[in-house]
Amino acid sequence: MKGLAWLMQLLTGLALTILVAYHFLITHIFGSLQLEDVVARFHELREFYTILLIVVAFHAFNGLSVIVEELGWRKFTRIFYAIMVGVVAYGLFLLMSV
Amino acid sequence: MPSLNTIAFYLHRITGVILAIYLCMHLCFLTTVKTGQYSSLIKVTLSKQFLPFDLLLFLIGIYHGVNGIRLIIHEFGLLYRYRRVLLYSTFIITAVLWIIVALEVIM
Numbered sequence: 766m767k768g769l770a771w772l773m774q775l776l777t778g779l780a781l782t783i784l785v786a787y788h789f790l791i792t793h794i795f796g797s798l799q800l801e802d803v804v805a806r807f808h809e810l811r812e813f814y815t816i817l818l819i820v821v822a823f824h825a826f827n828g829l830s831v832i833v834e835e836l837g838w839r840k841f842t843r844i845f846y847a848i849m850v851g852v853v854a855y856g857l858f859l860l861m862s863v
Numbered sequence: 864m865p866s867l868n869t870i871a872f873y874l875h876r877i878t879g880v881i882l883a884i885y886l887c888m889h890l891c892f893l894t895t896v897k898t899g900q901y902s903s904l905i906k907v908t909l910s911k912q913f914l915p916f917d918l919l920l921f922l923i924g925i926y927h928g929v930n931g932i933r934l935i936i937h938e939f940g941l942l943y944r945y946r947r948v949l950l951y952s953t954f955i956i957t958a959v960l961w962i963i964v965a966l967e968v969i970m
Contacts, residue, residue, distance in 0.1 A: 775938060778931045785924065793968060798909065800902050807896070825883040832876060856890055863896050 770827055777824040784817045807863045818856040822849050867950055871930055878927040885920065914969070921964050926957045 791810075796802050807814065826849035830842040865873075892908075895901040907913065933953045936942055942949060 775935050779935060782928045782932060785928070789964075798905050800896065800905070803893075803896055803901070821886060825879075825886050828879050829883055832880070852887065852890065859890065859893055859897065 770831075774824065774827055774831070777820050777827075780820050781824055784813075784820060787813075788817060804863060807860060811860060814860055815857065818860070819853055822852045822856070825849075826852070871950060871953065875927060875930050875934070878923045878930075881923055882927055917968065918961075918965050921968070922957070922961050925960045925964065926953075929953050929957045929960065 791806065792798060796806065826845040830845040833839075833841050833845065892904065895904050908917075930953050933949050936949065937946060
């Protein structure tokens with residue numbers, strides 16, 4: 766992993782430690798997983814979940830493309846970026862439509 | 864016998880793949896908020912039978928996060944002299960955080 770993708774993997778990884786910890790706290794400690802609470806969080810924290818979705822999707826699928834590249838399957842790396850776009854699009858659709 | 868560093872490296876990769884798969888499953892699960900099956904499904908995932916999977920997921924997530932911070936520290940050329948201490952600390956911090964989180968979720 767080199768250049769911008771490498772730097773972004775580090776930065777998104779750092780950001781995720783904070784974002785995921787906050788997500789865990791508001792879902793499992795200070796909030797609940799009941800439907801009303803989930804829907805309320807979708808509405809009240811839409812910006813937070815949009816950022817979390819984009820950051821986590823990039824980190825996950827950029828990471829998978831790196832693993833595939835290191836295994837020597839370089840031509841498959843772009844598939845993960847395509848899946849990343851699909852996951853972000855679907856996640857945003859869910860966020861905006863609930 | 865592989866070194867602890869090699870084990871940490873492969874664990875980071877394996878936990879990363881599992882978390883990526885979980886991300887997709889999580890989005891599929893959230894689809895049920897829209898389709899109306901969420902309330903019945905969340906009862907299943909909050910049941911005692913599902914608790915071991917939850918705890919395993921927390922362990923995987925905490926390890927990936929703590930080990931990731933260790934890797935970032937070394938990538939920026941910091942604390943390389945203490946790499947062995949940091950490596951052991953990663954496993955200890957993971958265990959401590961996991962116990963705290965597990966107790967919070969169980970109680």
